[in-house]
Amino acid sequence: MTTYLVSRHLGAVEWMNAMGHHYDQHITHVTDYSELKSGDTVVGSLPINMVADLNELGVKYLHLSLYIPESQRGIELTAEQLSALDAKLEAYQVKRL
Template sequence: MSIYLVSRHLGAVEWMNHMGHHYDKHLTHLDNYDQLSAGDIVIGSLPINLAADLADRGVGYMHLSLSVPEHLRGRELSAEQLSHLDAKLEAFGVRRILH
């Protein structure tokens, strides 16, 4: 089992390290699912369709959750700002429902 941190934001990487959250590999983008195996865990802020793709492969997903006020949206946030915004990791189980 491997844990992947997927984020292009340096503040998120720094926050993970500062908070003592373990990950095995940092990726800036998740564009190659072939490297993932059932039982792996991905940490990030992924769109729901990508989280569903992970679930289809038996890969767990931990979401880096935070509420960003409007005046900070679209800006790079530091690890300190993430902490002030009460960032946290939350496990989500997402599944695609076919009709």
């Protein structure tokens, strides 16, 4: 079972490392579901439809959750800024109705 960190943001990678969260492989995008296997874990901030796809494959999803004030949207955040915004990993399971 492999844990993938999916993020194009260096601050998120640094935050994961600083917080001691384990991941096996860092990728910037999920482009090919065929490489993912049931029992794998994906960590990131993915759109809900992709999370549903992952869950259908038996892949666990951990969302990098935080509330970003409008003044900080659209900019690269550092690991320190993510911590100050109380970033955390939360498990989500999404099912299409």
